[in-house]
Amino acid sequence: MADALEAYLDALGEALRFDPQLAERVVDEVADHLDCALAAETRGAGSAGDAEAALARVIARFGAPQRIAGQFALxxxxxxxxxxxxxxxxxxxxxxxxxxxxxxxxxxxxxxxxxxxxxxxxxxxxxxxxxxxxxxxxxxxxxxxxxxxxxxxxxxxxxxxxxxxxxxxxxxxxxxxxxxxxxxxxxxxxxxxxxxxxxxxxxxxxxxxxxxxxxxxxxxxxxxxxxxxxx
CATH class of the missing domain: 1.20.120 (Four Helix Bundle (Hemerythrin (Met), subunit A))
Structure with a gap:
Protein backbone atom coordinates (compact mmCIF):
# COMPACT_ATOMS: atom_id res chain seq x y z
CA MET A 1 0.00 0.00 0.00
CA ALA A 2 2.78 2.42 0.88
CA ASP A 3 4.48 1.71 -2.45
CA ALA A 4 1.33 2.63 -4.42
CA LEU A 5 0.92 5.87 -2.48
CA GLU A 6 4.59 6.78 -2.90
CA ALA A 7 4.41 6.05 -6.63
CA TYR A 8 1.38 8.34 -6.96
CA LEU A 9 3.11 11.19 -5.12
CA ASP A 10 6.32 10.66 -7.09
CA ALA A 11 4.37 10.92 -10.36
CA LEU A 12 2.73 14.10 -9.10
CA GLY A 13 6.08 15.65 -8.20
CA GLU A 14 7.55 14.60 -11.54
CA ALA A 15 4.72 16.33 -13.41
CA LEU A 16 5.56 19.56 -11.56
CA ARG A 17 9.34 19.29 -11.81
CA PHE A 18 9.46 22.58 -13.78
CA ASP A 19 8.70 24.36 -10.47
CA PRO A 20 10.41 22.58 -7.53
CA GLN A 21 8.83 24.81 -4.88
CA LEU A 22 5.34 24.27 -6.30
CA ALA A 23 6.01 20.54 -6.60
CA GLU A 24 7.03 20.24 -2.95
CA ARG A 25 4.04 22.24 -1.76
CA VAL A 26 1.54 20.31 -3.89
CA VAL A 27 2.96 16.89 -2.97
CA ASP A 28 2.74 17.74 0.74
CA GLU A 29 -0.82 19.03 0.39
CA VAL A 30 -2.03 16.08 -1.68
CA ALA A 31 -0.33 13.65 0.71
CA ASP A 32 -2.27 15.17 3.61
CA HIS A 33 -5.56 14.94 1.68
CA LEU A 34 -4.86 11.36 0.70
CA ASP A 35 -4.03 10.41 4.28
CA CYS A 36 -7.32 11.89 5.53
CA ALA A 37 -9.34 10.30 2.72
CA LEU A 38 -7.63 6.95 3.24
CA ALA A 39 -8.25 7.05 6.99
CA ALA A 40 -11.94 7.60 6.38
CA GLU A 41 -12.04 4.93 3.67
CA THR A 42 -10.23 2.26 5.71
CA ARG A 43 -12.10 2.87 8.93
CA GLY A 44 -13.32 -0.53 9.94
CA ALA A 45 -11.33 -2.36 7.25
CA GLY A 46 -10.50 -5.81 8.43
CA SER A 47 -7.49 -6.79 6.32
CA ALA A 48 -4.51 -5.47 4.41
CA GLY A 49 -6.31 -6.36 1.19
CA ASP A 50 -9.20 -4.12 2.19
CA ALA A 51 -6.72 -1.30 2.90
CA GLU A 52 -5.10 -1.68 -0.51
CA ALA A 53 -8.49 -1.62 -2.20
CA ALA A 54 -9.40 1.47 -0.20
CA LEU A 55 -6.24 3.22 -1.36
CA ALA A 56 -7.04 2.32 -4.96
CA ARG A 57 -10.50 3.84 -4.58
CA VAL A 58 -9.13 7.01 -2.98
CA ILE A 59 -6.54 7.48 -5.73
CA ALA A 60 -9.17 6.84 -8.40
CA ARG A 61 -11.37 9.57 -6.91
CA PHE A 62 -8.43 12.00 -6.81
CA GLY A 63 -7.64 11.39 -10.46
CA ALA A 64 -4.48 11.00 -12.52
CA PRO A 65 -1.38 12.73 -11.14
CA GLN A 66 -0.97 14.74 -14.35
CA ARG A 67 -4.51 16.12 -14.09
CA ILE A 68 -4.08 17.08 -10.44
CA ALA A 69 -0.69 18.65 -11.24
CA GLY A 70 -2.26 20.62 -14.09
CA GLN A 71 -4.97 22.04 -11.85
CA PHE A 72 -2.50 23.19 -9.21
CA ALA A 73 -0.09 24.51 -11.86
CA LEU A 74 -2.86 26.50 -13.52
Whole structure:
Protein backbone atom coordinates (compact mmCIF):
# COMPACT_ATOMS: atom_id res chain seq x y z
CA MET A 1 0.00 0.00 0.00
CA ALA A 2 2.78 2.42 0.88
CA ASP A 3 4.48 1.71 -2.45
CA ALA A 4 1.33 2.63 -4.42
CA LEU A 5 0.92 5.87 -2.48
CA GLU A 6 4.59 6.78 -2.90
CA ALA A 7 4.41 6.05 -6.63
CA TYR A 8 1.38 8.34 -6.96
CA LEU A 9 3.11 11.19 -5.12
CA ASP A 10 6.32 10.66 -7.09
CA ALA A 11 4.37 10.92 -10.36
CA LEU A 12 2.73 14.10 -9.10
CA GLY A 13 6.08 15.65 -8.20
CA GLU A 14 7.55 14.60 -11.54
CA ALA A 15 4.72 16.33 -13.41
CA LEU A 16 5.56 19.56 -11.56
CA ARG A 17 9.34 19.29 -11.81
CA PHE A 18 9.46 22.58 -13.78
CA ASP A 19 8.70 24.36 -10.47
CA PRO A 20 10.41 22.58 -7.53
CA GLN A 21 8.83 24.81 -4.88
CA LEU A 22 5.34 24.27 -6.30
CA ALA A 23 6.01 20.54 -6.60
CA GLU A 24 7.03 20.24 -2.95
CA ARG A 25 4.04 22.24 -1.76
CA VAL A 26 1.54 20.31 -3.89
CA VAL A 27 2.96 16.89 -2.97
CA ASP A 28 2.74 17.74 0.74
CA GLU A 29 -0.82 19.03 0.39
CA VAL A 30 -2.03 16.08 -1.68
CA ALA A 31 -0.33 13.65 0.71
CA ASP A 32 -2.27 15.17 3.61
CA HIS A 33 -5.56 14.94 1.68
CA LEU A 34 -4.86 11.36 0.70
CA ASP A 35 -4.03 10.41 4.28
CA CYS A 36 -7.32 11.89 5.53
CA ALA A 37 -9.34 10.30 2.72
CA LEU A 38 -7.63 6.95 3.24
CA ALA A 39 -8.25 7.05 6.99
CA ALA A 40 -11.94 7.60 6.38
CA GLU A 41 -12.04 4.93 3.67
CA THR A 42 -10.23 2.26 5.71
CA ARG A 43 -12.10 2.87 8.93
CA GLY A 44 -13.32 -0.53 9.94
CA ALA A 45 -11.33 -2.36 7.25
CA GLY A 46 -10.50 -5.81 8.43
CA SER A 47 -7.49 -6.79 6.32
CA ALA A 48 -4.51 -5.47 4.41
CA GLY A 49 -6.31 -6.36 1.19
CA ASP A 50 -9.20 -4.12 2.19
CA ALA A 51 -6.72 -1.30 2.90
CA GLU A 52 -5.10 -1.68 -0.51
CA ALA A 53 -8.49 -1.62 -2.20
CA ALA A 54 -9.40 1.47 -0.20
CA LEU A 55 -6.24 3.22 -1.36
CA ALA A 56 -7.04 2.32 -4.96
CA ARG A 57 -10.50 3.84 -4.58
CA VAL A 58 -9.13 7.01 -2.98
CA ILE A 59 -6.54 7.48 -5.73
CA ALA A 60 -9.17 6.84 -8.40
CA ARG A 61 -11.37 9.57 -6.91
CA PHE A 62 -8.43 12.00 -6.81
CA GLY A 63 -7.64 11.39 -10.46
CA ALA A 64 -4.48 11.00 -12.52
CA PRO A 65 -1.38 12.73 -11.14
CA GLN A 66 -0.97 14.74 -14.35
CA ARG A 67 -4.51 16.12 -14.09
CA ILE A 68 -4.08 17.08 -10.44
CA ALA A 69 -0.69 18.65 -11.24
CA GLY A 70 -2.26 20.62 -14.09
CA GLN A 71 -4.97 22.04 -11.85
CA PHE A 72 -2.50 23.19 -9.21
CA ALA A 73 -0.09 24.51 -11.86
CA LEU A 74 -2.86 26.50 -13.52
CA UNK A 75 -3.71 28.21 -10.25
CA UNK A 76 -0.03 29.01 -9.74
CA UNK A 77 0.19 30.33 -13.31
CA UNK A 78 -2.74 32.68 -12.71
CA UNK A 79 -1.17 33.95 -9.49
CA UNK A 80 2.24 34.45 -11.10
CA UNK A 81 0.66 36.21 -14.08
CA UNK A 82 -0.95 38.73 -11.73
CA UNK A 83 2.40 39.30 -10.04
CA UNK A 84 4.09 39.71 -13.42
CA UNK A 85 1.74 42.47 -14.54
CA UNK A 86 1.96 44.24 -11.19
CA UNK A 87 5.75 44.15 -11.43
CA UNK A 88 5.56 45.42 -15.02
CA UNK A 89 3.35 48.33 -13.94
CA UNK A 90 5.72 49.19 -11.08
CA UNK A 91 8.74 49.04 -13.40
CA UNK A 92 7.09 51.34 -15.92
CA UNK A 93 6.19 53.82 -13.18
CA UNK A 94 9.74 53.85 -11.81
CA UNK A 95 11.19 54.21 -15.32
CA UNK A 96 8.98 57.22 -15.94
CA UNK A 97 9.93 58.69 -12.57
CA UNK A 98 13.63 58.20 -13.38
CA UNK A 99 13.19 60.08 -16.67
CA UNK A 100 11.41 62.94 -14.91
CA UNK A 101 14.00 63.17 -12.13
CA UNK A 102 16.78 63.37 -14.69
CA UNK A 103 15.00 66.21 -16.47
CA UNK A 104 14.24 68.07 -13.23
CA UNK A 105 17.57 67.74 -11.42
CA UNK A 106 20.15 67.48 -14.18
CA UNK A 107 21.05 69.73 -17.13
CA UNK A 108 18.49 69.39 -19.92
CA UNK A 109 19.76 67.34 -22.84
CA UNK A 110 18.43 69.80 -25.39
CA UNK A 111 20.57 72.56 -23.88
CA UNK A 112 23.72 70.49 -24.12
CA UNK A 113 23.86 70.66 -27.92
CA UNK A 114 25.06 67.05 -28.08
CA UNK A 115 23.78 65.13 -31.09
CA UNK A 116 24.37 61.75 -29.49
CA UNK A 117 22.59 62.84 -26.33
CA UNK A 118 19.65 64.11 -28.36
CA UNK A 119 19.46 60.76 -30.18
CA UNK A 120 19.64 58.92 -26.85
CA UNK A 121 16.82 61.08 -25.53
CA UNK A 122 14.66 60.25 -28.56
CA UNK A 123 15.43 56.55 -28.10
CA UNK A 124 14.63 56.77 -24.40
CA UNK A 125 11.23 58.33 -24.98
CA UNK A 126 10.33 56.31 -28.06
CA UNK A 127 11.29 52.98 -26.55
CA UNK A 128 9.40 53.80 -23.36
CA UNK A 129 6.22 54.62 -25.29
CA UNK A 130 6.63 51.43 -27.35
CA UNK A 131 7.10 49.40 -24.16
CA UNK A 132 3.91 50.86 -22.69
CA UNK A 133 1.91 50.14 -25.83
CA UNK A 134 3.20 46.58 -26.20
CA UNK A 135 2.82 45.87 -22.50
CA UNK A 136 -0.80 47.07 -22.40
CA UNK A 137 -1.61 45.02 -25.50
CA UNK A 138 0.00 41.94 -23.96
CA UNK A 139 -1.83 42.49 -20.68
CA UNK A 140 -5.16 42.74 -22.51
CA UNK A 141 -4.55 39.47 -24.37
CA UNK A 142 -3.46 37.68 -21.19
CA UNK A 143 -6.48 38.99 -19.30
CA UNK A 144 -8.81 37.71 -22.04
CA UNK A 145 -6.96 34.39 -22.03
CA UNK A 146 -7.53 33.90 -18.31
CA UNK A 147 -11.28 33.84 -18.98
CA UNK A 148 -11.17 31.15 -21.64
CA UNK A 149 -8.01 29.01 -21.57
CA UNK A 150 -9.58 26.23 -19.52
CA UNK A 151 -12.27 25.19 -22.04
CA UNK A 152 -10.93 26.88 -25.18
CA UNK A 153 -7.51 26.31 -26.80
CA UNK A 154 -7.79 29.79 -28.27
CA UNK A 155 -7.28 31.08 -24.75
CA UNK A 156 -3.85 29.47 -24.69
CA UNK A 157 -2.99 31.16 -27.99
CA UNK A 158 -4.02 34.50 -26.50
CA UNK A 159 -1.94 33.81 -23.41
CA UNK A 160 1.22 33.02 -25.39
CA UNK A 161 0.61 35.98 -27.68
CA UNK A 162 0.36 38.17 -24.58
CA UNK A 163 3.59 36.72 -23.19
CA UNK A 164 5.37 37.29 -26.51
CA UNK A 165 4.21 40.90 -26.49
CA UNK A 166 5.38 41.23 -22.90
CA UNK A 167 8.83 40.01 -23.99
CA UNK A 168 8.87 42.62 -26.78
CA UNK A 169 7.76 45.26 -24.29
CA UNK A 170 10.59 44.17 -21.99
CA UNK A 171 13.09 44.55 -24.84
CA UNK A 172 11.82 48.06 -25.58
CA UNK A 173 11.98 48.93 -21.89
CA UNK A 174 15.57 47.69 -21.74
CA UNK A 175 16.44 50.01 -24.63
CA UNK A 176 14.79 52.87 -22.78
CA UNK A 177 16.70 52.09 -19.58
CA UNK A 178 19.98 51.80 -21.49
CA UNK A 179 19.37 55.20 -23.09
CA UNK A 180 18.36 56.65 -19.73
CA UNK A 181 21.57 55.29 -18.20
CA UNK A 182 23.65 56.82 -21.00
CA UNK A 183 21.94 60.16 -20.42
CA UNK A 184 22.03 60.13 -16.63
CA UNK A 185 25.52 58.90 -15.75
CA UNK A 186 27.54 61.64 -17.54
CA UNK A 187 25.39 64.32 -15.96
CA UNK A 188 25.75 62.77 -12.53
CA UNK A 189 29.50 62.84 -13.00
CA UNK A 190 29.33 66.49 -14.04
CA UNK A 191 27.26 67.20 -10.96
CA UNK A 192 30.04 65.62 -8.86
CA UNK A 193 27.60 63.22 -7.20
CA UNK A 194 25.64 66.04 -5.65
CA UNK A 195 22.29 64.91 -7.05
CA UNK A 196 21.25 61.64 -5.43
CA UNK A 197 17.63 61.30 -6.53
CA UNK A 198 18.34 60.56 -10.22
CA UNK A 199 21.05 58.08 -9.25
CA UNK A 200 18.75 56.28 -6.80
CA UNK A 201 15.91 56.17 -9.31
CA UNK A 202 18.21 54.81 -12.02
CA UNK A 203 19.50 52.09 -9.69
CA UNK A 204 15.98 50.99 -8.75
CA UNK A 205 14.94 51.15 -12.41
CA UNK A 206 17.73 48.80 -13.50
CA UNK A 207 17.03 46.37 -10.64
CA UNK A 208 13.32 46.24 -11.51
CA UNK A 209 14.01 45.67 -15.19
CA UNK A 210 16.27 42.71 -14.34
CA UNK A 211 13.61 41.29 -12.00
CA UNK A 212 10.99 41.76 -14.71
CA UNK A 213 13.17 39.94 -17.25
CA UNK A 214 13.42 36.94 -14.90
CA UNK A 215 9.65 37.02 -14.25
CA UNK A 216 8.79 37.10 -17.97
CA UNK A 217 11.13 34.20 -18.70
CA UNK A 218 9.73 32.09 -15.86
CA UNK A 219 6.14 32.86 -16.82
CA UNK A 220 6.71 31.70 -20.38
CA UNK A 221 8.36 28.48 -19.21
CA UNK A 222 5.61 27.84 -16.68
CA UNK A 223 2.82 28.51 -19.21
CA UNK A 224 4.38 26.03 -21.66
CA UNK A 225 4.65 23.39 -18.92
CA UNK A 226 1.06 23.91 -17.77
CA UNK A 227 -0.26 23.63 -21.31
CA UNK A 228 1.55 20.30 -21.73
CA UNK A 229 -0.24 19.02 -18.64
CA UNK A 230 -3.72 20.22 -19.53
CA UNK A 231 -3.98 20.13 -23.32
Missing amino acids: LALETNADRLWRLAALTAAVAFAAMRLRELHLDPVEAAGDGLATAALALDRGAFIAALALGLWGWRLARDASRSWRPDPRGWRRLFAGLRLSALALGALMLSVAADTALTLPRLIEAAGGVLWPAAALTVEIALVLALAIAVSRSREQAAAVRRLLV
